[in-house]
Amino acid sequence: MKYINIKHPEQVASFAQAVTMGLGRDRGLFFPETIPPLSDLATLLRMSFVERSVEILTHFVDDAFEQKTLEKIVSRAFNFSVNVTPVETHVFALELFHGPSLAFKDFGARFLAECLSHLSSGPTTILTATSGDTGAAVAHAFFDQPEIRVVILYPEGRISQFQEKLFCTLGKNIETFAVRSDFDACQAIVKQAFEDQTIRQSIQLNSANSINIGRLLAQVCYYFEAVAQLPSHESIVVSIPSGNFGNLTAGLIARAMGLPIQKFIAATNANDTVPRYFDNNIWAPNPTKATLTNAMDIAEPNNFPRIEWLFKDSPKTLRSVIQPHAVSDVQTRESVSALYEINYIAEPHTALAYGALKNYLRDDEIGLFLGTAHPVKFNEIIEAEIDEAVPVPPGFESLMEQPLLSQVIEPDFELIKGRLLGSQNATLR
Numbered sequence: 001m002k003y004i005n006i007k008h009p010e011q012v013a014s015f016a017q018a019v020t021m022g023l024g025r026d027r028g029l030f031f032p033e034t035i036p037p038l039s040d041l042a043t044l045l046r047m048s049f050v051e052r053s054v055e056i057l058t059h060f061v062d063d064a065f066e067q068k069t070l071e072k073i074v075s076r077a078f079n080f081s082v083n084v085t086p087v088e089t090h091v092f093a094l095e096l097f098h099g100p101s102l103a104f105k106d107f108g109a110r111f112l113a114e115c116l117s118h119l120s121s122g123p124t125t126i127l128t129a130t131s132g133d134t135g136a137a138v139a140h141a142f143f144d145q146p147e148i149r150v151v152i153l154y155p156e157g158r159i160s161q162f163q164e165k166l167f168c169t170l171g172k173n174i175e176t177f178a179v180r181s182d183f184d185a186c187q188a189i190v191k192q193a194f195e196d197q198t199i200r201q202s203i204q205l206n207s208a209n210s211i212n213i214g215r216l217l218a219q220v221c222y223y224f225e226a227v228a229q230l231p232s233h234e235s236i237v238v239s240i241p242s243g244n245f246g247n248l249t250a251g252l253i254a255r256a257m258g259l260p261i262q263k264f265i266a267a268t269n270a271n272d273t274v275p276r277y278f279d280n281n282i283w284a285p286n287p288t289k290a291t292l293t294n295a296m297d298i299a300e301p302n303n304f305p306r307i308e309w310l311f312k313d314s315p316k317t318l319r320s321v322i323q324p325h326a327v328s329d330v331q332t333r334e335s336v337s338a339l340y341e342i343n344y345i346a347e348p349h350t351a352l353a354y355g356a357l358k359n360y361l362r363d364d365e366i367g368l369f370l371g372t373a374h375p376v377k378f379n380e381i382i383e384a385e386i387d388e389a390v391p392v393p394p395g396f397e398s399l400m401e402q403p404l405l406s407q408v409i410e411p412d413f414e415l416i417k418g419r420l421l422g423s424q425n426a427t428l429r
């Protein structure tokens with residue numbers, strides 16, 4: 001399998017190169033040259049999650065790893081459960097939050113960390129921007145790994161306290177910066193660092209963001225697991241709470257491989273660049289708005305060019321397969337309450353996807369909404385809507401008492417550059 005830089009299609013990379021480089025020339029995103037169709041879906045769906053994921057990923061990693069190594073990578077990365085939980089007739093939650101950082105990001109981050117431990121040579125710096133959950137997943141996946149330094153930027157005050165504690169209390173090889181701005185500003189600094197010649201010549205840099213194709217490929221696997229667990233494999237509609245559109249991209253790759261998903265609902269919050277684009281064909285990001293679903297406060301979704309690339313030969317299909325839908329904070333709160341009424345506690349991103357699904361789902365369809373984070377990560381918002389405390393999962397009871405180790409900084413590229421190259425000029429919190 002070759003990977004194309006979709007900005008400069010003449011740049012072609014192997015899996016190992018695409019994953020270790022993160023981004024192609026001119027900040028271009030890598031994407032598989034072809035999507036391998038799967039021949040025997042029925043057999044595949046009967047396999048265990050790990051066994052099936054190895055089978056799927058074999059097509060993408062090519063000769064980067066021997067079969068035994070890939071099996072080890074996948075079984076170490078995906079060592080927690082994926083649950084499809086019924087919430088009402090024909091409606092199911094795909095719970096992706098049972099990993100170490102309690103969010104779907106664990107799949108991609110852990111797979112990437114395992115791949116890099118086999119592919120990297122010498123000290124590597126992982127530089128990543130997070131709107132909430134990537135930070136924790138990346139920090140936990142690379143924590144205490146030899147020769148790996150992790151630098152994480154996040155928008156100060158725009159992630160939940162539990163999210164912040166999950167990755168800003170670890171220390172050791174994990175450095176965290178609270179940037180006085182929004183997620184887009186953090187992402188812009190990361191992108192600029194990847195373009196900076198001095199940085200590139202001085203350190204080996206990698207981004208563990210969803211711009212790294214390795215992460216997206218790992219996410220493809222749980223769509224197969226979802227379908228395997230559903231009671232019927234027909235007329236499946238999947239609703240995805242979308243920010244950077246990585247999850248949707250992974251779902252579309254799974255569908256292109258032959259997974260029977262009829263439609264995807266791309267549910268956004270008020271950062272509705274994609275729904276408006278579908279309406280009027282004009283790509284016009286507004287300034288980022290802060291919402292209840294902070295991990296999706298992204299006005300310029302990074303992965304959307306990959307989706308357009310996937311459908312470049314059939315743009316009409318893109319519009320028939322994806323139904324975008326923008327959800328207000330009021331509606332999201334209503335969905336948290338509505339789910340609670342039917343005995344399901346969901347955090348806002350998950351509830352937003354449920355609300356969007358209910359808008360479109362017909363009686364003859366099966367609806368699946370993605371549970372992207374554990375409710376405890378957003379307990380304050382949920383507890384304002386429901387009558388009980390959100391239960392803290394085992395192992396996380398003392399997290400909130402740990403001190404934060406982050407540094408607060410202005411959104412200043414030179415400052416981050418200085419830190420990456422070694423100087424200590426950020427203000428301590």
Ligand SMILES: Cc1ncc(COP(=O)(O)O)c(C=O)c1O
Nearest residue numbers: 133242243244245246247295372
């Ligand atoms: C809880 C949660 N839900 C949804 C999303 C959006 O996912 P994506 O960026 O893949 O669209 C994120 C992304 O950070 C998230 O953390």
